[in-house]
Amino acid sequence: MLDIKYLRENFATAEKALSTRAGKVDLSGFQTLDQQRRELLNEVELLKAEKNKVSALIGRTKDKSQVLGEISRMKDVSAQVKLLDDKLREVADQLNELLMGVPNIPHEQCPVGASEDDNIEIRIWGEKPALDFTPKAHWDIGEDLGILDFTRASKLSGARFCVYFGAGARLERALINFMLDLHTVEHGYTETLPPFLVNRASMTGTGQLPKFEDDLFHTEGMDLFLIPTAEVPVTNIHRDEILAEKDLPLCYTAYTPCFRKEAGSHGKDTRGLIRQHQFNKVEMVKFTRPEDSDAELESLLQNAEKVLQLLGLPYRVVDLCTGDIGFSAARTFDIEVWLPGQGCYREISSCSTFRDFQARRASIRFRREGAKKPELLHTLNGSGLAVGRTLLAILENYQQEDGSVLIPEVLKPYMGGLEKIER
RNA sequence: GGAGGAGUGGCCGAGUGGCUUAAGGCGGCGGUCUUGAAAACCGUUGAACGAAAGUUCCGUGGGUUCAAAUCCUACCUCCUCCGCCA
Numbered sequence: 001m002l003d004i005k006y007l008r009e010n011f012a013t014a015e016k017a018l019s020t021r022a023g024k025v026d027l028s029g030f031q032t033l034d035q036q037r038r039e040l041l042n043e044v045e046l047l048k049a050e051k052n053k054v055s056a057l058i059g060r061t062k063d064k065s066q067v068l069g070e071i072s073r074m075k076d077v078s079a080q081v082k083l084l085d086d087k088l089r090e091v092a093d094q095l096n097e098l099l100m101g102v103p104n105i106p107h108e109q110c111p112v113g114a115s116e117d118d119n120i121e122i123r124i125w126g127e128k129p130a131l132d133f134t135p136k137a138h139w140d141i142g143e144d145l146g147i148l149d150f151t152r153a154s155k156l157s158g159a160r161f162c163v164y165f166g167a168g169a170r171l172e173r174a175l176i177n178f179m180l181d182l183h184t185v186e187h188g189y190t191e192t193l194p195p196f197l198v199n200r201a202s203m204t205g206t207g208q209l210p211k212f213e214d215d216l217f218h219t220e221g222m223d224l225f226l227i228p229t230a231e232v233p234v235t236n237i238h239r240d241e242i243l244a245e246k247d248l249p250l251c252y253t254a255y256t257p258c259f260r261k262e263a264g265s266h267g268k269d270t271r272g273l274i275r276q277h278q279f280n281k282v283e284m285v286k287f288t289r290p291e292d293s294d295a296e297l298e299s300l301l302q303n304a305e306k307v308l309q310l311l312g313l314p315y316r317v318v319d320l321c322t323g324d325i326g327f328s329a330a331r332t333f334d335i336e337v338w339l340p341g342q343g344c345y346r347e348i349s350s351c352s353t354f355r356d357f358q359a360r361r362a363s364i365r366f367r368r369e370g371a372k373k374p375e376l377l378h379t380l381n382g383s384g385l386a387v388g389r390t391l392l393a394i395l396e397n398y399q400q401e402d403g404s405v406l407i408p409e410v411l412k413p414y415m416g417g418l419e420k421i422e423r
Numbered sequence: 424g425g426a427g428g429a430g431u432g433g434c435c436g437a438g439u440g441g442c443u444u445a446a447g448g449c450g451g452c453g454g455u456c457u458u459g460a461a462a463a464c465c466g467u468u469g470a471a472c473g474a475a476a477g478u479u480c481c482g483u484g485g486g487u488u489c490a491a492a493u494c495c496u497a498c499c500u501c502c503u504c505c506g507c508c509a
Contacts, residue, residue: 038473045478052478055490059441067489074489242433242470370452374470 001099001361008034017105020112020322025102033095040091044084051077100210104357106322107331113321119334120321125305126314128338133401137341138392139272142168144403145423148273159270160262160277162388167421171394171407172280174414175387176255179282179307183384187303189253189284194233196256197224202236205362207328207354217259217277226259230283231381238287239362242374248366249296250287253384255280273392274346280387286380287364290356293378297353301333304349304384311408313393314338316345330355333382337389341396348389351382 007014007030018025054070054077061067106112111120142148147168153161164172183189203209203225208216217226227233234254243250258281262268269275284303288296301317308315320332329352336345356376359365365374398406404422407415 041472041478045473046476048479049477051489056442058489064489071489078489 001357002102002105003356003360004034004099007099014105018103020106021103021325022115022323027098027102030095030098033091033098037088037091037095040084040088044081044088047077047081047084051081097210100204100361103327104330104354106325107353107355110325110331111319111321114323116320116324118321119324120319122317122319122333124314124316125309126312126338128314129340129397131340131399131401135340135396135399136403137272138339138395141341141395141399141403141405142273142392145405145421147171147421150272157277160275162273162276167415167418168391170415170418171411171421172387172391174411175390176280176282178411178414179384179387180253180255182307182310183253183282183284183303187251187253187284187306189251189303192234192237192252192254194227194230194237194254194256196227196233196259197222198227198233198236199224202232202239205236205239206232206358207361208232211327214263215261217261227256228260229258229381229383230254230256230281231285234283234285235358235364235379235381236362238364241364243287243364243366243377245289245366245368248287248289248377249292252285253282254285255282255387257281273388276388279389282384282387284382284384287366288378288380289366290375290378293353293355293380296378297331297333297351297380300380300382301335301351304335304351304382307385307390308335308337308348310410311390311394313390313397313408315348326350326352328352328354328357330357335385337393339393339396340399346389346393347386348393349383349385351380353378353380 002014007027011027011031015025015027018027051074054074058064058067058070058074064071111118113119136144139148139150143150145168147165149163149165150161153163156163180191184191197219200209200223203216208225208228216228219225233256234252237252238250257278259278262275262277265275273279284300286296286300305315305317315335315337318334318336320329320334325332332350332352334347335349335351337348338344339346355378358379359376364377364379366377367374394408395405398408400406400420402422404420406420407418412418
């Protein structure tokens with residue numbers, strides 16, 4: 001959510017900044033609603049002050065017969081207060097609904113652009129493997145090795161699911177453990193294991209609701225949602241809290257499965273592990289002081305890149321333009337891994353700063369040393385990494401001509417010393 | 424699923440209709456004293472909105488009343504017991 005005061009005082013600037021995003025942002029009605037709300041608030045507060053004062057007087061008067069006139073007058077005032085309160089709530093709800101649907105203002109350094117075509121490639125890492133044979137796509141590699149089974153998964157659940165077998169299943173598990181160990185031991189994150197089902201307030205806090213309910217799996221009878229990313233439960237850990245400055249930055253990592261309806265992507269990436277309804281991800285989440293968030297985004301990105309470097313997977317980093325960043329993000333770097341089987345780079349991590357956008361929605365604050373007033377902190381998160389996509393990247397990058405797949409050095413201890421996966 | 428009980432400030436805890444402007448304690452902060460510290464004593468110590476006056480917040484939402492932490496109601500959470508169960 002944007003700061004209502006900022007919006008009030010910098011309406012044109014905000015509107016202009018938001019117009020660089022993809023999709024129309026409708027701010028019409030804000031100024032009217034905001035003014036209505038403030039007028040009603042002022043009016044109703046004056047009445048309440050009157051009511052409180054006279055009621056106290058009535059309370060102090062032993063002989064109520066002396067204040068019968070006041071009592072009946074307060075009856076009217078009370079009715080009036082109720083009426084205005086209802087009206088106020090209606091206006092405030094409308095205003096809130098409008099604000100909840102407004103995306104974050106892009107970071108000043110976020111490149112301006114209309115679509116993903118305007119994203120900026122900022123660095124490339126690693127050598128693409130020189131394969132002297134025609135590389136296979138991971139779904140063929142996986143099925144030929146008997147470690148991935150999309151056919152049986154569709155029997156179990158439908159399209160966009162996968163059953164892993166043997167070394168495939170173990171490789172997924174190995175990746176999760178490797179990533180968690182790296183982030184906790186080397187990068188100083190605290191491991192968390194949050195719920196995979198969350199309530200509406202949590203989904204609203206990080207920005208999935210109210211706008212993107214169609215993308216979420218919802219449970220029947222309980223009003224709970226399956227998490228689309230660990231960002232949701234982990235960020236909401238500190239919802240409605242005031243943290244101490246000395247505890248910042250607070251860095252968490254979490255492994256969770258993620259569940260997405262992929263409502264708008266029919267026909268896209270229908271084969272393989274790229275776009276599944278359920279996938280595993282190791283996520284990193286940070287809570288920082290406002291002045292630290294830019295630097296923390298850099299280190300978050302580096303932490304994610306480190307995973308690919310250690311796995312020896314070539315990648316590039318892309319600075320997303322204003323037309324491509326997500327609803328809650330102010331700035332996002334995507335890491336795209338090279339996939340020889342597809343001959344292209346594909347997103348494997350997304351590292352974003354939300355500044356105070358999520359913190360305001362979720363009311364996550366901190367108090368500076370010696371300060372009286374708490375202030376909003378900044379939240380950031382990034383994949384570290386999407387596990388399924390990492391697995392498929394390994395299959396495609398480490399494939400051999402005979403159909404086997406070598407295990408990256410750092411994973412061998414996690415694979416019981418296994419050197420390669422073969423039929 | 425059934426039967427009870429409970430939700431009050433950072434924490435503990437009093438308060439069952441009207442100076443509650445939420446007692447008291449702990450913790451925190453400041454001070455006195457001290458070579459320094461401890462102890463003792465004194466003071467101070469929640470959040471949101473507002474330029475201010477002021478308003479709101481005692482799990483959450485409704486309701487009763489001139490007046491609600493307090494009464495009614497629905498819901499949520501936690502605890503105890505029973506049943507079921509990984």
